Amino acid sequence: MSIEQHGRGTGSAGAPTGVAEAEPPAPGGPAGGGRPSGVRRTPLPLALLRNSWRQLTSMRTALILLFLLALAAIPGSVLPQRNINIENVNRFAAEHPDLFPALDRLGGFDVYASPWFSAIYVLLFTSLVGCILPRLRDHLRALRAAPPPAPKRLDRLPRHAVLTDHDGDLARIAAALRGRRWRVAVRGDTVSAEKGYLKETGNLLFHLSLLGVLLGVGLGSWYGWHGNLLLVAGPENAYCNTLQQYAESELGHRVDAADLPPFCLELTDFTATFLPSGQPESFRAETIVEQGDRAPYRASFSVNDPLRLDGASVYLLGHGYAPILRYTDRNGVSQTSDEAFLSIDGNLTSEGVAAFPDVNLDPVTGARNPDLQVAFEGLYLPTAPDSPPFTRSMYPAERSPAVMLFAYRGNLGMDAGIPGSVYRLDQRQVSSGRLTQIGEGKLLRPGEKWTLDDGTSVEFLGTRQYVTISARYDPGERIVLISSALLLVGLMTSLFGRRRRVWFRLSPAPADTTTTGRSSLLEIGGLPRTEYAGFADEFDRLVAATRPDPATEEGTD
Amino acid sequence: MAALSDQLLVVAILCYLLAMICHAVEYAFGTRSVIGRAAARPERARVLVGAGVGAAGGTGPADEPGPVADTALPDTALSGSDASVPAGGSGPYRAVLAGRTAVALTGLAALVHLAVLVTRGIAAERMPWGNMYEYLLSVTFVGVVGWLVLLYRRPTLRHLGLFVALAMVLLLAVAGLLLYVPIVPLVPALDSYWFVVHVATIAVSSGILLLGAVPAVMYLIRHGHDQGKRSFPYSLGARVPAADTLERLTFRLHAFAFPIFTFAVMAGAVWAEAAWGRYWGWDPKEIWAFISWVVYAGYLHARATPSVKRPVATWIAVLGFLTMQMNLYGVNIFFEGLHSYGGLD
Ligand code: HEM
Numbered sequence: 098m099s100i101e102q103h104g105r106g107t108g109s110a111g112a113p114t115g116v117a118e119a120e121p122p123a124p125g126g127p128a129g130g131g132r133p134s135g136v137r138r139t140p141l142p143l144a145l146l147r148n149s150w151r152q153l154t155s156m157r158t159a160l161i162l163l164f165l166l167a168l169a170a171i172p173g174s175v176l177p178q179r180n181i182n183i184e185n186v187n188r189f190a191a192e193h194p195d196l197f198p199a200l201d202r203l204g205g206f207d208v209y210a211s212p213w214f215s216a217i218y219v220l221l222f223t224s225l226v227g228c229i230l231p232r233l234r235d236h237l238r239a240l241r242a243a244p245p246p247a248p249k250r251l252d253r254l255p256r257h258a259v260l261t262d263h264d265g266d267l268a269r270i271a272a273a274l275r276g277r278r279w280r281v282a283v284r285g286d287t288v289s290a291e292k293g294y295l296k297e298t299g300n301l302l303f304h305l306s307l308l309g310v311l312l313g314v315g316l317g318s319w320y321g322w323h324g325n326l327l328l329v330a331g332p333e334n335a336y337c338n339t340l341q342q343y344a345e346s347e348l349g350h351r352v353d354a355a356d357l358p359p360f361c362l363e364l365t366d367f368t369a370t371f372l373p374s375g376q377p378e379s380f381r382a383e384t385i386v387e388q389g390d391r392a393p394y395r396a397s398f399s400v401n402d403p404l405r406l407d408g409a410s411v412y413l414l415g416h417g418y419a420p421i422l423r424y425t426d427r428n429g430v431s432q433t434s435d436e437a438f439l440s441i442d443g444n445l446t447s448e449g450v451a452a453f454p455d456v457n458l459d460p461v462t463g464a465r466n467p468d469l470q471v472a473f474e475g476l477y478l479p480t481a482p483d484s485p486p487f488t489r490s491m492y493p494a495e496r497s498p499a500v501m502l503f504a505y506r507g508n509l510g511m512d513a514g515i516p517g518s519v520y521r522l523d524q525r526q527v528s529s530g531r532l533t534q535i536g537e538g539k540l541l542r543p544g545e546k547w548t549l550d551d552g553t554s555v556e557f558l559g560t561r562q563y564v565t566i567s568a569r570y571d572p573g574e575r576i577v578l579i580s581s582a583l584l585l586v587g588l589m590t591s592l593f594g595r596r597r598r599v600w601f602r603l604s605p606a607p608a609d610t611t612t613t614g615r616s617s618l619l620e621i622g623g624l625p626r627t628e629y630a631g632f633a634d635e636f637d638r639l640v641a642a643t644r645p646d647p648a649t650e651e652g653t654d
Numbered sequence: 655m656a657a658l659s660d661q662l663l664v665v666a667i668l669c670y671l672l673a674m675i676c677h678a679v680e681y682a683f684g685t686r687s688v689i690g691r692a693a694a695r696p697e698r699a700r701v702l703v704g705a706g707v708g709a710a711g712g713t714g715p716a717d718e719p720g721p722v723a724d725t726a727l728p729d730t731a732l733s734g735s736d737a738s739v740p741a742g743g744s745g746p747y748r749a750v751l752a753g754r755t756a757v758a759l760t761g762l763a764a765l766v767h768l769a770v771l772v773t774r775g776i777a778a779e780r781m782p783w784g785n786m787y788e789y790l791l792s793v794t795f796v797g798v799v800g801w802l803v804l805l806y807r808r809p810t811l812r813h814l815g816l817f818v819a820l821a822m823v824l825l826l827a828v829a830g831l832l833l834y835v836p837i838v839p840l841v842p843a844l845d846s847y848w849f850v851v852h853v854a855t856i857a858v859s860s861g862i863l864l865l866g867a868v869p870a871v872m873y874l875i876r877h878g879h880d881q882g883k884r885s886f887p888y889s890l891g892a893r894v895p896a897a898d899t900l901e902r903l904t905f906r907l908h909a910f911a912f913p914i915f916t917f918a919v920m921a922g923a924v925w926a927e928a929a930w931g932r933y934w935g936w937d938p939k940e941i942w943a944f945i946s947w948v949v950y951a952g953y954l955h956a957r958a959t960p961s962v963k964r965p966v967a968t969w970i971a972v973l974g975f976l977t978m979q980m981n982l983y984g985v986n987i988f989f990e991g992l993h994s995y996g997g998l999d
Contacts, residue, residue, distance in 0.1 A: 156959040160952055167948040167977075174941040174985070181936060209936050314934075323931065380842050401846040401928045412931035569931045577933065581920045588916060592909045592954075628902070 153220070154227030162221040169217055173208035176200065180207065180347075222311060229304045236297050243282035244291035247600035251622030254600075256636040258621045260644060265603050265617035270643045277639075279599075288601040296627065299590025306587055309580030317573030322348045322357065327437050328364045329419045329563040334435075335363035335385075338409070338568065358408030358570075360388040365395075367416055367562035371493050375444055382413055382564050408570055415440075415565040417447055420477050420500050421558040426456040427469075427551060437563045438477045439520050444490040447477040449520045454511050457553075470509045472532075473555060474522050476501040487540050499542050500557050504549055507532035596626040599639060619643070655777035656837050662770040663791075667826045669763030674819035676756035681816055681893060683749035753812050757805060760819060764798045767826075771795060778837045783853040784844065787833040790982065792853075794825050796861025804865070804903075811903070813894055817868050828983075848925035855918035859911045860978060863950075866907035867975035870968050873900035877965050901964055905957055908971055912950055919943050942981035949974040 139147070152158060177185035186206050190197040204211025251257055271281045271288055279290040324343030328336060336342045338361070340354040348354065366383040380399050387393045388406055398404035404411040419437040426432075438449030450472055457469035480492035481499035488501075510526040526532040539547045541557035548554040602620045621640055625632040771791055775782040782788040801818045805811060872894045879891025894900065922943070923933040934940060953974055956967035 156955065157961060160955050160959060160962065163948055163952040163955065167945045167952070170941055170945050170948075173936055174938040178936060377842055400842040401849075401925075403928060403931065410931065412929075414930070567931045571932070574927065574933060578924075581923075585913060585917055585920070589913050592913065628905075 150227060153224050159221065159224050159228065162217060162224060165217050166221060169214050170208070172205055176205045176208070178206060178208060222308065225304055225307065229301060233301050236301060240294060244280055244289035244598060246284055247287045247289055247602055247622070251600055251602060251620050254622035254624050256623030256633065258640045260619040260621070260640070263603070263617040263619040267601070267603060270601055273642050286603040289598070291598045293594055293596035295590050296594025296596050299587045299594055302587030303584055303591050306580045306584035310577050310584065313573035313576030313580055315573065316576060317571040319349045319351045321569070321571040321573065322346070322352045323567055323569040325414070325565065325567045327563055327565050328362065329435055329437055330364040330367060330561045331435070332363055335361055337361040358406070360386060360406050360409070362386055362411065364562070364564060367564055369416060369494070375493050377493070380413060380416060409568050410570070412567045412569065413564055414567055417445060417563055418477055418479060418560045419563045420451070420475065420560050422451045422473060423556045423558055424453050424456060424471060425554050427553055428457070428460050430456070432456060435561050438475065442489070443493065445479050445493040446490040448475065449477070450474050450522055452509055452511070454509050467508045469506065471553070472505045472509055472522055474503045474505065477560070481540070495560065498560060499540050501538055501540050502547065502555065503538045504535040504555070505532050506535055595629040597624065597629060597632055598626065599623045599636070601643065655773050659770050659773035659777060662766055662773060663826065663830050666763050666766040666770055667823060667830065669759055669766055670819050670822040670826065673756045673759035673763060674816060674823055676752045676759060677816035677819055680749045680753035680756060681813065683752065756815055756819070757812065760798065760815065761802060763822070764795070764802060767791070767795050767798060774837065781850055783857065785835050787829055787835050789853065789857060790825060790829040790833060792857040793860045793864065794822055796858050797864045798822060800862050800865045810895055814868055814872055817872070821864070821868070846925055846928060848921055848928065852918055852921040852925050855914055855921060859915035859918055860982070862907055862911035863915065863975065863978055866904055866911060867972060869900045869903040869907070870971045870975070873897055873904055873968050874965060874972070876900055901968065904968060904971060908950065908953060912954060915947065915950070919947060938985045939981060942977060942985050946974055946977040946981060949977050
């Protein structure tokens, strides 16, 4: 053991000098876990390869890669990300048309799936494996090996003591050490002991758990899926878990649409309570679930309290109102719409469209007249003000609900095959004159009816609640959770564990110092291999415990 | 109760301000020798011990600042930068008095600070961690308690108090002026046990990491001073504890806080799973927590790497601190995310 190393004041304690920094301190002993380096001639490519590997698995490279990883994560917080909010990405694209394509090519809107981000973590984890495996092997070896033999000069160790008049009973010393859970080896007239292997165990556990976390994340992205949708209350709006039902969905690389577990969900009721300030206080969604062979059953869920089904969980993301509008056409035929209106502010002012493409049919042939389709663009106010303008709701609950409607007649453009938003009218139809507004806007309170210029009418019947939900499945979750727990345990044992060694050497005492029948000189040296504040104390207690005089031993123990 | 809490905040800031002034007085009147002695003590202690047991050259990296001396020297010699001050010379004496007053004021400020939190919690009928304002008050409280504990165990560090008090005044002022929101109950997304666990541990670890940045910066200053730099920030180095002591303290604080921070991030992930359906979604707050975690892991790594110099490692710790600040303020102010927490509309 090189004392100079310790006196230098840098470096991880115990690392033998001269060993490349990539190499962990060899726990096996002063001989070090040295690899056969440069002794045999190796062909150049192989040597190059080996050299790069060594570079990659060095602590310094790991450090640089860690730093790069942190740096590479930053753009994801600055630029909108596709997997989080696609609308923000589209808005960014519209606002910065010149910047967008270049950034997009660089993966700026999919940072965490981009090749460069992946490259960094793949390299980091390769480095990790390359670093940990040899260390693991060395540690397993060290766990089985005896503590290393004593260095020649115990007096050059950080801690040193000499006991004269010792009775020379090494077996008792060894027993005392074992009693304190030291690992002990007796060799001739020396005793070697080491303690604190758990530190390295913890370090290895920590780094291996990082691999476990990565594995869990990977499993989740391969075999997981999720879908988001908006579910309006009522049995006719119930949905079953098929891909087409979702407004937005994502399947893992190894998941097929047919793999989705079958279940059906009906929203029966939704309650939200609000504070006087309008801040939401609590939400609860009541549902009827049908799954497998079980009879349909009631279940409720909320924010922070998802609905757990077999093979999926359903999370409450948001809620709002769907006004029920009944339109009665020229033939006296009525149709009802309960399209969801999307809320645009905290007081749940909501906007949406009720479209009636199949009204005013030819009474004889029943054919659709493309110029007599009707739609209402509307603003729903759960708490409308008493006087105009009726543009903002005053409170999120339905204290004085009203819907502000704008009627349109003409061709809705729904047959063109171009999918339009269901919350907005197709503006192209309006600007081209194929769809014209009828009259001014009109405010309807529940039960009120508005008769249009052609005698048809629309009636506001009330509202239904709707929820936006996310159904998800992530098979990697459990692995990530377990790995994280292990990671934490490993981290703590590694950070707070302390590796240390002590050696005892007996030598015959010089004749003239002998005052009793005992005739041995016991030299003791101690080496803390890691930062350890209390080592001096522990060492002193050990020295006291090895004194032959039992009184002393009891006194200090 | 709510109004009381707000008024107490002003009192707390004033107390910290007074403490800061007293620390500054101590700083100004304290002679090089008094503080220098405190700073040099660990070395002296080590030599004595070395002589005692016959070890040469100290114990190197493996030893902690206090303990070696603790065992070998009478307590007073270590703990008493006050006790051993020469009676003569009113300057140093006045300085010590100011220093002690500063510590007492800091203690008083901490009590008032606690009262701010308690009254706020009572008024809101919940844990006072519901928004950025309350959260920052909690983090800084953890920081100041950590500082007082540290001071109790290592009185020689008292000169760092100036910077602690300065940080407290600034952070509380920011909280009160920029982040203040009236009391409201938690929005449903925050109403969860995991939320309590998450925010409590984040607050504790942030507080300690906040505190850890003080010796880190002081170490860098002191180190530069030891290298012969005398320009502005380094000129402060003359009056702070020894570089070694500061560096080890930096490490200990970070090593203590890092697992707590790790746990806090995990608790947040458990909560996120229940609230939003995914345990990790690269929300801006999550991104910056990830960045901080990686940077701090880098610090611990760097410190365990022999070829990386200690000042370099310490710079990484300072960088980690900056990323934490980014998460505390920057993310709430600049980015829009899921964390319904900013309270800045
Ligand atoms: C995924 C990235 C990594 C992270 C987040 C990470 C994190 C950490 C942390 C926090 C520590 C200090 C706590 C402890 O002692 O256990 C540490 C120690 C250590 N890491 Fe890593 N590490 C990573 C990758 C690596 C790699 C690639 C290597 C090998 C080149 C490595 C080798 C080590 C060693 C040898 C130690 C112990 C140092 C000592 O105390 O002597 N780590 N790591």
